Amino acid sequence: MLQNRFGKLAAAALAGSMLMGAAACGGSEEPATSATAAAPSDGASSAAPAAAGAKVGLAYDIGGRGDQSFNDAAAAGLDKAKSELGLAETKELEAGNGETEAAKEERLRLLADGGYNPIIAIGFAYSGSLKKVAAEFPDIKFAIVDDADATGPNISNLLFAEHEGSFLVGAAAALKSKKGHVGFIGGVQVPLINKFEAGFAAGAKAVKADIKIESKYLSQPPDFTGFADPAKGKTAAEGMFDAGADVVYQAAGGSGSGVFEAAKAANGLAIGVDSDQAKTAAADLQGVIMTSMLKKVDVAVFDFLKSFADNTVKAGTTSYDLKAGGVDYSTTGGQVDDIKAKLDEFKQKIISGEITVPDKTS
Amino acid sequence: MSGPAKSTFADRLLGRVRLRGPVVLVAPILAIVFAGLITSIVLLITGDPPLDTLLLMVEYGTRPRSIVLTLNSATYYYLSALAVAIGFRMNLFNIGVDGQYRLAALVAAAVGGAVTLPAPLHVALIIFVAMVVGAGWASIAGLLKVRRGVSEVISTIMLNAIATALGAWLLNKDRFAVEVSGSNNIGTKPIGASGQVPGLELIPGTTSKVFGLIILAIAMGILYHVLINKTRFGFDLRATGRSESAAVASGVNVKRMVLIAMMLSGAMAGLVGMPQLLGASYSYSLDFPTGLGFIGIAIALLGRNNPVGIAFGALLWAFLDTSSNILQLHEISPDIVQIMQGTIVLSVIVAYELVHRYQISAGQRRVSRQLASATPTQAEGASA
Numbered sequence: 043m044l045q046n047r048f049g050k051l052a053a054a055a056l057a058g059s060m061l062m063g064a065a066a067c068g069g070s071e072e073p074a075t076s077a078t079a080a081a082p083s084d085g086a087s088s089a090a091p092a093a094a095g096a097k098v099g100l101a102y103d104i105g106g107r108g109d110q111s112f113n114d115a116a117a118a119g120l121d122k123a124k125s126e127l128g129l130a131e132t133k134e135l136e137a138g139n140g141e142t143e144a145a146k147e148e149r150l151r152l153l154a155d156g157g158y159n160p161i162i163a164i165g166f167a168y169s170g171s172l173k174k175v176a177a178e179f180p181d182i183k184f185a186i187v188d189d190a191d192a193t194g195p196n197i198s199n200l201l202f203a204e205h206e207g208s209f210l211v212g213a214a215a216a217l218k219s220k221k222g223h224v225g226f227i228g229g230v231q232v233p234l235i236n237k238f239e240a241g242f243a244a245g246a247k248a249v250k251a252d253i254k255i256e257s258k259y260l261s262q263p264p265d266f267t268g269f270a271d272p273a274k275g276k277t278a279a280e281g282m283f284d285a286g287a288d289v290v291y292q293a294a295g296g297s298g299s300g301v302f303e304a305a306k307a308a309n310g311l312a313i314g315v316d317s318d319q320a321k322t323a324a325a326d327l328q329g330v331i332m333t334s335m336l337k338k339v340d341v342a343v344f345d346f347l348k349s350f351a352d353n354t355v356k357a358g359t360t361s362y363d364l365k366a367g368g369v370d371y372s373t374t375g376g377q378v379d380d381i382k383a384k385l386d387e388f389k390q391k392i393i394s395g396e397i398t399v400p401d402k403t404s
Numbered sequence: 405m406s407g408p409a410k411s412t413f414a415d416r417l418l419g420r421v422r423l424r425g426p427v428v429l430v431a432p433i434l435a436i437v438f439a440g441l442i443t444s445i446v447l448l449i450t451g452d453p454p455l456d457t458l459l460l461m462v463e464y465g466t467r468p469r470s471i472v473l474t475l476n477s478a479t480y481y482y483l484s485a486l487a488v489a490i491g492f493r494m495n496l497f498n499i500g501v502d503g504q505y506r507l508a509a510l511v512a513a514a515v516g517g518a519v520t521l522p523a524p525l526h527v528a529l530i531i532f533v534a535m536v537v538g539a540g541w542a543s544i545a546g547l548l549k550v551r552r553g554v555s556e557v558i559s560t561i562m563l564n565a566i567a568t569a570l571g572a573w574l575l576n577k578d579r580f581a582v583e584v585s586g587s588n589n590i591g592t593k594p595i596g597a598s599g600q601v602p603g604l605e606l607i608p609g610t611t612s613k614v615f616g617l618i619i620l621a622i623a624m625g626i627l628y629h630v631l632i633n634k635t636r637f638g639f640d641l642r643a644t645g646r647s648e649s650a651a652v653a654s655g656v657n658v659k660r661m662v663l664i665a666m667m668l669s670g671a672m673a674g675l676v677g678m679p680q681l682l683g684a685s686y687s688y689s690l691d692f693p694t695g696l697g698f699i700g701i702a703i704a705l706l707g708r709n710n711p712v713g714i715a716f717g718a719l720l721w722a723f724l725d726t727s728s729n730i731l732q733l734h735e736i737s738p739d740i741v742q743i744m745q746g747t748i749v750l751s752v753i754v755a756y757e758l759v760h761r762y763q764i765s766a767g768q769r770r771v772s773r774q775l776a777s778a779t780p781t782q783a784e785g786a787s788a
Contacts, residue, residue: 136732
């Protein structure tokens with residue numbers, strides 16, 4: 043009896059702690075890093091901005107610096123600004139898994155109270171909280187990546203045309219596919235990732251109208267593990283290669299490395315996302331990455347900080363599309379050199395408006 | 405059910421055996437000392453000064469705005485822990501509170517967004533729907549246990565995964581969700597003003613408001629106490645928890661009790677999402693908080709299934725959560741907070757077990773002393 047009861051309890055506690063542990067794994071490797079060693083000893087007292095350069099506050103989404111994906115791209119922009127613009131101080135905070143909007147609000151308020159100006163929020167999850175906090179601190183400039191819903195006189199919305207970049211890699215996939223069969227793997231089934239899929243499918247079909255496209259999402263919200271589970275990415279990609287696909291595009295954040303492994307094992311090709319993954323992936327996997335869809339969050343973050351330094355911050359939407367060079371495809375490794383002319387032709391057509399890329403899957 | 409000597413570890417762990425006398429205070433003090441010690445060691449290893457860190461957390465945690473944040477988080481943690489505690493009281497391990505509250509909040513948000521009613525009715529309808537959905541989802545595990553003997557631990561964990569998938573399917577533009585213009589978020593249609601519960605300005609010195617539904621949480625705590633301790637149902641429930649065979653012998657329909665307790669637990673779980681939904685979000689969207697059900701398990705253990713104990717546990721947990729932001733601002737890893745929370749749960753379990761064992765052995769010593777001094781006419785044994 044005792045063993046039975048205790049066993050049950052142990053199982054319960056174990057399951058609970060495992061799940062909490064899993065949630066914790068979404069957290070960081072490294073906490074915030076700071077440009078200057080001296081952190082403000084009292085957050086509220088140093089309200090006046092430092093004379094030399096700006097004190098920049100950055101609020102990451104889940105994963106924070108070190109996620110080798112979206113947040114890292116923002117961090118790269120910040121690092122570049124740090125060395126080139128001479129920022130006085132930077133402070134990086136990151137979101138916890140499953141936290142409420144109140145926690146995000148508090149994070150932004152702490153930065154605002156601490157005299158950080160400008161403040162950049164990474165990810166659409168900050169939409170509601172940024173809107174509120176920005177209204178409370180009209181003298182501080184805010185920027186948010188991937189969201190156009192939070193608007194205000196002191197909010198800059200940095201948006202990307204992921205569907206346009208995905209169109210180009212979709213076309214590249216179709217041009218490179220020998221079997222006329224390609225695949226798309228999304229991290230989590232959210233509207234943002236649907237944009238990648240829609241653009242990819244449109245691009246592939248523009249090359250070959252009857253192309254076969256496999257599509258799979260690794261997890262459904264509120265389960266966001268699909269962005270951080272290489273094993274899931276590998277299984278999904280293996281399924282696609284087994285089914286006959288020979289090029290797979292992944293928009294799955296940290297799960298992408300699994301897709302590359304599967305591509306290598308199947309002698310197929312893979313397409314990277316966000317950053318130039320033929321440079322950032324593990325050395326033995328770089329060869330399978332024919333190209334990557336570049337989403338230049340680093341450029342957006344840097345541009346915003348530069349405009350702050352120049353005192354030319356523009357409130358409202360700044361669109362980082364193909365035209366502005368905010369999205370693009372990479373040519374590292376030379377695997378798409380033979381089709382580059384065709385891809386650039388598509389690129390020009392999108393820029394000129396001759397092709398309108400859908401941003402939703404039909 | 406005679407003396408403490410006959411109690412099992414689980415009985416003591418879940419607060420079914422009460423401590424008596426001055427040791428009541430010893431256990432929590434011991435737990436705090438344990439937790440403080442281990443956390444200090446962790447902080448020293450990571451190179452942060454323990455005392456300064458603690459002072460920083462206390463200073464930040466007592467600011468008016470932080471108090472409001474703490475109270476708000478504690479509100480849903482409390483409801484979640486109560487939901488778990490109802491099951492614990494009769495040896496049911498409802499690990500499914502997480503899935504139950506998420507599904508309940510989603511459906512309730514969709515219903516609340518679809519209708520417009522006079523204010524009190526609108527709120528009541530949303531809460532009612534949430535409780536029904538929570539109870540309904542939990543009843544699946546209850547029925548499986550009663551009819552097929554499936555352990556509720558397994559079935560509720562699996563139902564969590566199913567609830568996630570079902571929620572993702574429902575939160576789609578073809579079904580419950582509407583697009584938030586210009587945003588990458590999707591959520592249910594926002595609940596109108598009549599369905600929102602205004603906040604309370606309880607804490608002076610800040611404009612932040614405490615969830616109006618904190619009153620509901622307090623009421624549920626009182627209801628839980630009355631139900632478990634003052635009603636026949638509560639007696640049957642506790643009796644079934646202590647000894648199923650004894651309960652059957654005294655005429656309790658155990659299967660019926662399992663199903664009802666599971667549904668009550670689920671209905672309480674349905675309330676978990678309500679303070680956030682009706683007090684802040686007004687819509688169930690991609691960023692609705694998750695994982696509250698698992699935190700509830702830890703807090704129920706922390707509070708030893710006692711409504712007052714759980715309240716303290718919920719407040720402590722919420723305080724630690726709130727202070728994680730300030731730690732980040734001072735270059736201390738926010739993961740320290742999670743280590744503290746885990747340490748506290750373990751310390752409480754260990755401290756209470758130690759005190760219980762002390763009490764048992766003290767009782768046995770007392771009895772043997774009495775036996776030694778008195779003439780051994782009654783050889784009754786040490787079951788005092």
